[in-house]
Amino acid sequence: MIDADKIDWNKSGGLVPVVVQDADSLRVLMLGYMNNEALQATINTGFVTFYSRSKQRLWKKGEESGNVLRLKTISQDCDNDALLALAEPTGPTCHTGSVSCFSDGANADLSVIADLAKTIKQRHVNPTAGSYTAELFASGMARIAQKVGEEGVEVALAAATNSKTVAPEAADLIYHLLVLLEASGLSLADVTRVLKERRK
Numbered sequence: 001m002i003d004a005d006k007i008d009w010n011k012s013g014g015l016v017p018v019v020v021q022d023a024d025s026l027r028v029l030m031l032g033y034m035n036n037e038a039l040q041a042t043i044n045t046g047f048v049t050f051y052s053r054s055k056q057r058l059w060k061k062g063e064e065s066g067n068v069l070r071l072k073t074i075s076q077d078c079d080n081d082a083l084l085a086l087a088e089p090t091g092p093t094c095h096t097g098s099v100s101c102f103s104d105g106a107n108a109d110l111s112v113i114a115d116l117a118k119t120i121k122q123r124h125v126n127p128t129a130g131s132y133t134a135e136l137f138a139s140g141m142a143r144i145a146q147k148v149g150e151e152g153v154e155v156a157l158a159a160a161t162n163s164k165t166v167a168p169e170a171a172d173l174i175y176h177l178l179v180l181l182e183a184s185g186l187s188l189a190d191v192t193r194v195l196k197e198r199r200k
Helices: 036-045 111-125 132-139 141-160 166-183 188-198
Strands: 016-022 028-034 049-052 057-060 069-076 083-089
Touching: 028 036, 028 049, 028 083, 036 049, 036 057, 036 069, 111 132, 111 166, 111 188, 132 141, 132 166, 141 166, 166 188
Parallel strands: 016 083
Antiparallel strands: 016 028, 049 057, 069 083
């Protein structure tokens, strides 16, 4: 967590850059600037608030669009002159309507898996008629587990036969595994915590 007393506000005229990442996907959403007052407002309200250099005032992200950034954690870098905020976006972050202010979708990255997990969770909480995902949840854990087993076998067979379908089969496996995690009350964060422990 942040130690506001150590931040070097004087280094850049009272403002420090703030990189905002999606707390789930770790996709970089935007870059803004904070002064000490904006930082305190962010911490106190739980919503990412910047100092607008053009408006010359505090600016709560989403105050007009409603697409706020709910703060999860905020920390400073090793030089105490930049901040990193992990947040939960409630809608598109960019004013253009894109998820991110940085070339959204230009490159394939792992954030697509976190996005898929969010969609799966939405289908679980609010089932949509005709949705395969909703049908899987309705069929129960035994069927979901069976699908994970089937897809795992298909990935192994594709690899063993040097098939060009390894990537699509692996995508099917990952999708069904995400459904199983959601049905089990788990998330990617639970899996990554286990992986992190195994690195030690």
